[in-house]
Amino acid sequence: xxxxxxxxxxxxxxxxxxxxxxxxxxxxxxxxxxxxxxxxxxxxxxxxxxxxxxxxxxxxxxxxxxxxxxxxxxxxxxxxxxxxxxxxxxxxxxxxxxxxx
Amino acid sequence: xxxxxxxxxxxxxxxxxxxxxxxxxxxxxxxxxxxxxxxxxxxxxxxxxxxxxxxxxxxxxxxxxxxxxxxxxxxxxxxxxxxxxxxxxx
Amino acid sequence: xxxxxxxxxxxxxxxxxxxxxxxxxxxxxxxxxxxxxxxxxxxxxxxxxxxxxxxxxxxxxxxxxxxxxxxxxxxxxxxxxxxxxxxxxxxxxxxxxxxxxxxxxxxxxxxxxxxxxxxxxxxxxxxxxxxxxxxxxxxxxxxxxxxxxxxxxxxxxxxxxxxxxxxxxxxxxxxxxxxxxxxxxxxxxxxxxxxxxxxxxxxxxxxxxxxxxxxxxxxxxx
Amino acid sequence: xxxxxxxxxxxxxxxxxxxxxxxxxxxxxxxxxxxxxxxxxxxxxxxxxxxxxxxxxxxxxxxxxxxxxxxxxxxxxxxxxxxxxxxxxxxxxxxxxxxxxxxxxxxxxxxxxxxxxxxxxxxxxxxxxxxxxxxxxxxxxxxxxxxxxxxxxxxxxxxxxxxxxxxxxxxxxxxxxxxxxxxxxxxxxxxxxxxxxxxxxxxxxxxxxxxxxxxxxxxxxxxxxxxxxxxxxxxxxxxxxxxxxxxxxxxxxxxxxxxxxxxxxxxxxxxxxxxxxxxxxxxxxxxxxxxxxxxxxxxxxxxxxxxxxxxxxxxxxxxxxxxxxxxxxxxxxxxxxxxxxxxxxxxxxxxxxxxxxxxxxxxxxxxxxxxxxxxxxxxxxxxxxxxxxxxxxxxxxxxxxxxxxxxxxxxxxxxxxxxxxxxxxxxxxxxxxxxxxxxxxxxxxxxxxxxxxxxxxxxxxxxxxxxxxxxxxxxxxxxxxxxxxxx
Numbered sequence: 028x029x030x031x032x033x034x035x036x037x038x039x040x041x042x043x044x045x046x047x048x049x050x051x052x053x054x055x056x057x058x059x060x061x062x063x064x065x066x067x068x069x070x071x072x073x074x075x076x077x078x079x080x081x082x083x084x085x086x087x088x089x090x091x092x093x094x095x096x097x098x099x100x101x102x103x104x105x106x107x108x109x110x111x112x113x114x115x116x117x118x119x120x121x122x123x124x125x126x127x128x
Numbered sequence: 129x130x131x132x133x134x135x136x137x138x139x140x141x142x143x144x145x146x147x148x149x150x151x152x153x154x155x156x157x158x159x160x161x162x163x164x165x166x167x168x169x170x171x172x173x174x175x176x177x178x179x180x181x182x183x184x185x186x187x188x189x190x191x192x193x194x195x196x197x198x199x200x201x202x203x204x205x206x207x208x209x210x211x212x213x214x215x216x217x218x
Numbered sequence: 219x220x221x222x223x224x225x226x227x228x229x230x231x232x233x234x235x236x237x238x239x240x241x242x243x244x245x246x247x248x249x250x251x252x253x254x255x256x257x258x259x260x261x262x263x264x265x266x267x268x269x270x271x272x273x274x275x276x277x278x279x280x281x282x283x284x285x286x287x288x289x290x291x292x293x294x295x296x297x298x299x300x301x302x303x304x305x306x307x308x309x310x311x312x313x314x315x316x317x318x319x320x321x322x323x324x325x326x327x328x329x330x331x332x333x334x335x336x337x338x339x340x341x342x343x344x345x346x347x348x349x350x351x352x353x354x355x356x357x358x359x360x361x362x363x364x365x366x367x368x369x370x371x372x373x374x375x376x377x378x379x380x381x382x383x384x385x386x387x388x389x390x391x392x393x394x395x396x397x398x399x400x401x402x403x404x405x406x407x408x409x410x411x412x413x414x415x416x417x418x419x420x421x422x423x424x425x426x427x428x429x430x431x432x433x434x435x436x437x438x439x440x
Numbered sequence: 441x442x443x444x445x446x447x448x449x450x451x452x453x454x455x456x457x458x459x460x461x462x463x464x465x466x467x468x469x470x471x472x473x474x475x476x477x478x479x480x481x482x483x484x485x486x487x488x489x490x491x492x493x494x495x496x497x498x499x500x501x502x503x504x505x506x507x508x509x510x511x512x513x514x515x516x517x518x519x520x521x522x523x524x525x526x527x528x529x530x531x532x533x534x535x536x537x538x539x540x541x542x543x544x545x546x547x548x549x550x551x552x553x554x555x556x557x558x559x560x561x562x563x564x565x566x567x568x569x570x571x572x573x574x575x576x577x578x579x580x581x582x583x584x585x586x587x588x589x590x591x592x593x594x595x596x597x598x599x600x601x602x603x604x605x606x607x608x609x610x611x612x613x614x615x616x617x618x619x620x621x622x623x624x625x626x627x628x629x630x631x632x633x634x635x636x637x638x639x640x641x642x643x644x645x646x647x648x649x650x651x652x653x654x655x656x657x658x659x660x661x662x663x664x665x666x667x668x669x670x671x672x673x674x675x676x677x678x679x680x681x682x683x684x685x686x687x688x689x690x691x692x693x694x695x696x697x698x699x700x701x702x703x704x705x706x707x708x709x710x711x712x713x714x715x716x717x718x719x720x721x722x723x724x725x726x727x728x729x730x731x732x733x734x735x736x737x738x739x740x741x742x743x744x745x746x747x748x749x750x751x752x753x754x755x756x757x758x759x760x761x762x763x764x765x766x767x768x769x770x771x772x773x774x775x776x777x778x779x780x781x782x783x784x785x786x787x788x789x790x791x792x793x794x795x796x797x798x799x800x801x802x803x804x805x806x807x808x809x810x811x812x813x814x815x816x817x818x819x820x821x822x823x824x825x826x827x828x829x830x831x832x833x834x835x836x837x838x839x840x841x842x843x844x845x846x847x848x849x850x851x852x853x854x855x856x857x858x859x860x861x862x863x864x865x866x867x868x869x870x871x872x873x874x875x876x877x878x879x880x881x882x883x884x885x886x887x888x889x890x891x892x893x894x895x896x897x898x899x900x901x902x903x904x905x906x907x908x909x910x911x912x913x914x915x916x917x918x919x920x921x922x923x924x925x926x927x
Contacts, residue, residue: 275504398450
């Protein structure tokens with residue numbers, strides 16, 4: 028059991044928790060939170076599994092840095108849209124599936 | 129010794145993530161999430177990834193946390209407005 | 219019905235987590251060893267810190283696209299937002315915080331410069347530096363020393379896009395010399411630093427913009 | 441090394457990024473001509489690349505000069521060249537259309553050109569990337585650009601659609617990323633060329649899981665039934681040029697990646713006729729039936745076209761149980777790629793035509809189309825021609841695609857698939873004729889028709905005509921597809 032494997036395993040569990048969190052609650056802020064946890068899980072797997080022998084590996088580390096920035100970008104966009112929705116409808120929830128027919 | 133710390137940290141990570149997802153009150157969820165972000169920074173340090181630890185603390189926990197808190201502010205004002213509208217109705 | 223769906227999602231997530239964890243522990247050692255390759259080529263990369271070498275040289279192309287992602291998030295945010303009138307200047311509300319900010323902000327600027335410079339040798343780099351700059355801007359905004367951005371003037375647009383433009387231009391220019399983003403070994407270090415400086419400014423502005431462009435619901439908040 | 445300076449492979453990515461950034465600096469709503477010239481140049485580059493491939497070249501571009509697995513490789517084969525050509529060829533008329541479509545200071549127009557530029561850069565980068573992690577970044581770039589375009593309207597429906605789209609696409613790319621992480625853990629590389637010889641049938645369970653995660657993630661992004669829920673509001677609610685781009689091209693990008701992985705590094709994991717192939721095929725059948733059913737029922741014109749996309753995506757997945765042996769000459773593969781091409785042209789024609797009809801009548805409903813046949817015959821003709829392609833009537837490219845798919849299904853005795861392919865064509869006829877019938881009804885007396893720029897009508901017609909006439913040149917596409925190996 029190495030540090031890498033411990034966090035890779037936690038990452039897998041975090042990912043699963045995050046996915047469930049995006050799918051289940053209705054409040055958008057909580058969905059966005061869950062998405063971030065999901066991403067963090069994937070990042071932990073990337074670095075942890077890559078470093079399971081114990082040696083640091085700069086390649087997945089650099090990939091995760093890229094991933095974190097992408098995740099922030101997506102979070103900011105999602106939050107801005109959620110706030111717009113809040114401003115327009117008064118609630119931070121997706122309206123029930125509006126299949127217009 | 130190190131492994132024990134890692135296991136404790138991993139447990140704390142999972143616990144804070146679980147709380148951030150399961151708490152129904154968005155405000156406490158956001159606070160839990162910021163805690164989660166800081167724990168993540170610690171985990172990166174344990175994985176000998178100081179660059180990510182720095183980025184996670186600054187961008188992940190810091191910026192995302194601040195954005196979420198800001199979103200929370202909008203939420204509050206929105207709710208207050210709605211309450212006021214309801215209250216003012218005869 | 220909703221309950222059943224919820225239970226199904228939780229159950230599948232649990233199974234997924236279990237399967238992932240179990241399968242991870244059965245993995246044989248990987249066939250390819252990239253860390254060694256990174257170490258071998260590090261002297262040709264122009265920087266001494268392996269993560270920076272991967273981020274800006276070996277896999278610099280990822281970073282180029284990633285900068286575009288960040289700019290894109292800002293565009294997506296602004297698109298569809300109605301232009302709003304400039305907010306009136308507000309008097310600072312709290313005398314302590316602005317004082318502290320005036321002291322902190324130059325310090326943060328220095329930290330950013332240090333992080334940027336350090337990136338070549340040790341942990342740090344453009345993104346971390348930009349994040350600190352953005353944090354400084356947000357702090358200024360929260361203490362009412364910096365008003366929210368209401369319009370996208372040419373200067374601001376250039377600042378936001380400048381980092382990406384510099385990156386693309388360098389990439390295109392290097393294409394003439396060899397491959398996309400193939401730095402000549404002798405100039406790799408200075409070219410990377412040049413790109414990083416441009417990126418720090420633009421990324422700092424973009425990250426700050428994710429805050430400062432938010433529609434002003436301040437008047438409602440207070 | 442001087443030839444590298446003009447390598448179309450690299451320029452197809454740099455050029456749209458460059459004009460997108462420049463258009464942003466130029467100012468809100470500016471950059472239309474920049475974009476049109478840029479896309480025209482890109483079309484030239486894509487043609488040059490296809491020519492190089494047909495001449496026997498195997499274009500590879502090691503970015504940074506490092507080469508895989510340390511660096512990122514760009515590579516082009518017949519499939520990638522076909523998609524590149526299709527993307528630029530559809531984007532160019534759509535850009536011309538959009539320039540006339542957006543008038544005044546509409547909020548959709550303000551960041552339209554930069555967003556489109558990044559969208560095209562992302563797709564081109566995706567088609568040529570030979571690195572799993574780099575592909576993840578291109579997927580995110582593509583997703584955010586598409587969401588930005590949908591959100592640009594700023595109304596409640598569009599914002600909700602954009603958010604739903606964003607969350608779905610993020611979950612999809614998250615699953616893909618976890619798959620990539622597991623692959624890196626298993627083999628220590630994310631380069632397709634490095635991985636190809638390493639992945640074999642005895643791969644550890646983690647690799648199978650990774651493959652599943654990547655494929656499911658990409659399927660969500662492609663909006664295969666039952667993951668299609670985000671597509672109709674996003675595609676139906678956006679302005680016509682955006683709907684056309686999304687329906688014609690963007691969903692094909694993640695599909696392309698599924699195909700690329702399926703035929704490439706994941707092929708050793710997938711026995712011919714594997715259960716997962718049948719799952720994909722059956723969901724494809726479900727998509728055809730459900731999408732058509734919804735298209736026949738919806739009162740809204742653009743939603744009808746969007747649901748038709750849900751149905752047509754189904755055809756793209758019917759191919760998987762038929763892909764037994766993955767030779768380049770595989771009729772099923774040819775059929776599905778040709779279908780992607782035909783659908784891209786026909787669907788962009790339909791959405792542009794629908795945009796003209798909505799603009800002219802001021803109504804979004806199909807009932808509001810009464811009298812259109814006499815006032816906008818060219819546009820209605822375009823809509824009908826695009827319908828011919830969707831129905832799969834000769835001589836359209838849609839016919840050729842369905843013919844190849846049917847041939848493969850009959851050859852393998854898959855009668856269920858045969859039945860669904862045929863039924864899908866009939867259902868398409870039902871929803872296309874529904875629109876035409878209303879258009880030929882006499883106009884109500886007090887109807888006011890707004891003038892529409894002729895350019896819009898001609899673009900719709902041009903796209904529709906090419907979707908039909910392409911059937912005559914189908915063999916050339918198949919020749920390009922077979923060039924330089926299949927995966």
